[in-house]
Amino acid sequence: MTPARVRGLLLAITALLAALVFLAWSQPWFSLELTASSGDPVSLDVRGDVAASALAPLALAVLAIVAALALAGPVFRVVFGVLESLLGACVIAVTAVSLGDPAAASAHAVTDVTGVSGADSVRELISSVAVSVWPTVAIVVGALIVLAGALVAVTAPRWPTSGRRYSRSRGVPADAVEAEAAPDPVSEWDALSDGDDPTAGAR
Structure with a gap:
């Protein structure tokens, strides 16, 4: 059993x-x-x-x-x-x-x-x-x-324990973490219009 x-x-x-x-x-x-x-x-x-x-x-x-x-x-x-x-x-x-x-x-x-x-x-x-x-x-x-x-x-x-609905990243839901990490095309376009390189922070 x-x-x-x-x-x-x-x-x-x-x-x-x-x-x-x-x-x-x-x-x-x-x-x-x-x-x-x-x-x-x-x-x-x-x-x-x-x-x-x-x-x-x-x-x-x-x-x-x-x-x-x-x-x-x-x-x-x-x-x-x-x-x-x-x-x-x-x-x-x-x-x-x-x-x-x-x-x-x-x-x-x-x-x-x-x-x-x-x-x-x-x-x-x-x-x-x-x-x-x-x-x-x-x-x-x-x-x-x-x-x-x-x-x-x-x-x-x-006995089994209940599953965790949240990721380990500061108790924030995993889908919210992924959404925050995804690039925002509108923000990148605005930065490019101002003469900034939106990819500079990722280098």
Whole structure:
């Protein structure tokens, strides 16, 4: 596979992975059973935007890296590849913290429904927790982002660079340089009429 295709494939994969992080962030993560004051259980679904709100800015940062990689030079591409891997690790860490303590991750949603605040009081209200597949999806996607970032860092020095539209002559377009060097017949005729030799400077 050519370096150009590798670049296009990695950029497309990274953008897709960022979109999957957004998808996981927007889906239900936990289904809680709360003990109401009447004694009847109350069901509450907690989405990723509550349980792991930091995933959204992390996904945006990954998308920003895709745009930066399309414009950066070889050295900065390596830097951005390493940064992408770090963002993937952050996605894993945020999700793992939420999975490690669903009650704490869901505390804000429980408070909104019951009016009860405080970590200990919220834990007492939660009788059971069911975890959906979306936290696992977020962890897998985070791991893939880490891998994609590592591949970017390894392959980026071989990616093609955009062609130069201008010549090396003081940053002036090549066609302008040629036009400036071409002789002007009108100017030469005027010089000859004044008694000057227009070819004297070229000798």
